[in-house]
Amino acid sequence: MELLITGAASPRGKATLLEALAQGHNVLAVISPAEQRPSEITTHANLTWLSLDWLEDTGRDAIAALKNIDAVIHVDEVQTGPFERHYLGTVQTTERLLQAMMRSKVRRLVLTSSLAVYGYGQLTKDQLLDETSPLEFALEQRSPYVQAKLMQEALLCSFNGCWGGQATILRPGFSYGPQQLWQPILGLADSKSKDQDPSDALATDSIPARRYWQISPQGSLPLLYEEHFATAAVAALAPTAIGETFNLVDDYLPSRADYGRAVSGIIPTPQARPIPWSIAQAAERLQRHTGISLPSLPRGLDHQSLNASFKP
Numbered sequence: 001m002e003l004l005i006t007g008a009a010s011p012r013g014k015a016t017l018l019e020a021l022a023q024g025h026n027v028l029a030v031i032s033p034a035e036q037r038p039s040e041i042t043t044h045a046n047l048t049w050l051s052l053d054w055l056e057d058t059g060r061d062a063i064a065a066l067k068n069i070d071a072v073i074h075v076d077e078v079q080t081g082p083f084e085r086h087y088l089g090t091v092q093t094t095e096r097l098l099q100a101m102m103r104s105k106v107r108r109l110v111l112t113s114s115l116a117v118y119g120y121g122q123l124t125k126d127q128l129l130d131e132t133s134p135l136e137f138a139l140e141q142r143s144p145y146v147q148a149k150l151m152q153e154a155l156l157c158s159f160n161g162c163w164g165g166q167a168t169i170l171r172p173g174f175s176y177g178p179q180q181l182w183q184p185i186l187g188l189a190d191s192k193s194k195d196q197d198p199s200d201a202l203a204t205d206s207i208p209a210r211r212y213w214q215i216s217p218q219g220s221l222p223l224l225y226e227e228h229f230a231t232a233a234v235a236a237l238a239p240t241a242i243g244e245t246f247n248l249v250d251d252y253l254p255s256r257a258d259y260g261r262a263v264s265g266i267i268p269t270p271q272a273r274p275i276p277w278s279i280a281q282a283a284e285r286l287q288r289h290t291g292i293s294l295p296s297l298p299r300g301l302d303h304q305s306l307n308a309s310f311k312p
Contacts, residue, residue, distance in 0.1 A: 001237065004028045004069045006097070007076030008049075009035040011177050012112070015230035016075055021046055023234060028065060030076070054096040055088065062100035071108035072101060073233050079145060086148035094152045102163045109167045110236045113153055115222055115247060116146045117171065120307040125277065129222075131171075131245050141304040160243070168241045172229050172248040173222035181263050185221060185309045186256055187212040187272065188298050212270045213298045214260060216277040219312040220253040277312055 003020050007013040008029035017027050018041070026046045031037065033051050041047075052061055066072075074097060078089030094111075101109065118129060119136040139147050159165035174183050190211040232248050235241075254262070260272050275283075275297065284301035286292055293299040 001025045002028070002068055002070045003073060003237075004030060004066060004071075005073045005075060006030045007074075007112075009038055010075060011180055011226045012172075012175055012229050012233075013075040014038055014041060015177075015226045016073055016233045017041075017047065019227070019230035019234045020073075025234075028069065030065065032076075054093045054100075059096065059100055059103075062096060063103050066100055066104035066106050069104070069106050071110070071237055072097070072106060073110045073112075073237075075112050075233070077112060078148070081144070083144035083147065086144040087151075090148040091151045091155070094155055098155060098159045098163075098165070101165070102159070107164055107166045108237070108242075109156075109159070109165060110233055110241075111152070111156065111167055111169050112233070113169050113171045114145075114149045115171050115173050115249075116143075116308065117149050117153065120311055121304060123307075123311065126312050129247070131247055138304065142308070143305075146308075166242045168236045168243070169245040170229075170233060170236060170248055171245065172232075173224040173250075175226050175229060176223055177226040180226070181267055182269070183221065183223070183259070186260055186263075187214040188301075189213075190270070190273065190298075210270055211273055213280075214256055214272040214274045215280045215298075215306070215310040216312050217257040217260075217272075217274040218255045219277065219310065220255055221259055222249045223253060223259075224248050224250055277310065280306065280310065 003025050005013060005017050005020065005027055008017050009031045017029050020027050021044055028048050028050055030050050030052050033053055037049050050065055052065060054062055074094065076093065078086045117135050119134045121138070122134050123129065136142055136146060136150060139150065153169060156165065156167045156169070160167055174185060176183065190213060228250060229248060232246070236246065257274065260269065263269055279297070280301070283294060283297040284303055284306050287301055288303060
């Protein structure tokens with residue numbers, strides 16, 4: 001099969017193109033003009049690299065890239081920054097991709113979305129999260145990343161209904177791998193350690209605090225090893241996956257406490273301060289209704305973020 005894979009320079013993208021090559025597919029790997037071709041991936045007879053900006057004016061390069069392509073695995077996404085960056089890099093980029101696919105008569109698409117699109121505030125504690133769970137409706141209360149991902153999924157309505165598209169949606173959990181061990185949903189930064197917003201989850205590319213609040217330490221982490229994502233993404237090309245949506249997590253999901261201890265033995269990490277879910281929830285309600293923050297608990301807790309990131 002002739003495949004086009006976007007976001008090929010990202011950890012998930014690299015893993016996906018390697019999996020596709022291993023299964024005998026021909027791959028056109030797309031990176032943005034600002035990105036460098038991954039040095040660890042050597043040349044391959046079935047691999048072609050393409051630097052492409054989906055937002056360029058004419059769209060000719062995009063249409064030319066899709067010539068003779070059988071299916072697209074859309075991995076590219078924006079993970080940080082203001083809403084404008086997410087809108088351009090996630091929503092408009094996907095819209096331009098879909099338009100180019102329509103003009104090139106390429107109908108098969110595997111789209112990478114996120115588990116973040118669900119309405120966690122609508123779920124009760126310990127309720128099963130699956131593909132039938134409600135999506136978020138209070139967009140203004142969620143992060144720009146979640147807003148853009150929901151808008152991105154909405155584009156598929158026209159792609160499938162009006163253009164005859166054959167899309168599969170993948171909603172993966174938090175990606176981890178050798179170069180991406182730290183996870184933002186491990187906890188909240190202790191604002192006493194650094195001058196930063198205590199409601200922000202810890203960053204994935206750095207360890208900004210000396211301590212962090214490990215909320216719901218026994219709650220399981222929805223993790224997905226990057227190579228497992230790649231296996232699922234290529235498997236989703238099967239005709240039986242057309243029109244389906246799949247949540248993707250590993251078979252074994254460690255607790256925050258267990259994962260935090262394991263990672264601390266490999267890379268430098270902040271010291272964990274465990275906070276049971278019930279206490280964190282009570283602290284958030286107290287702050288929301290009275291504005292009072294207890295000195296021994298995290299300050300600036302946000303109701304939507306707390307539910308989305310830490311509810312068991």
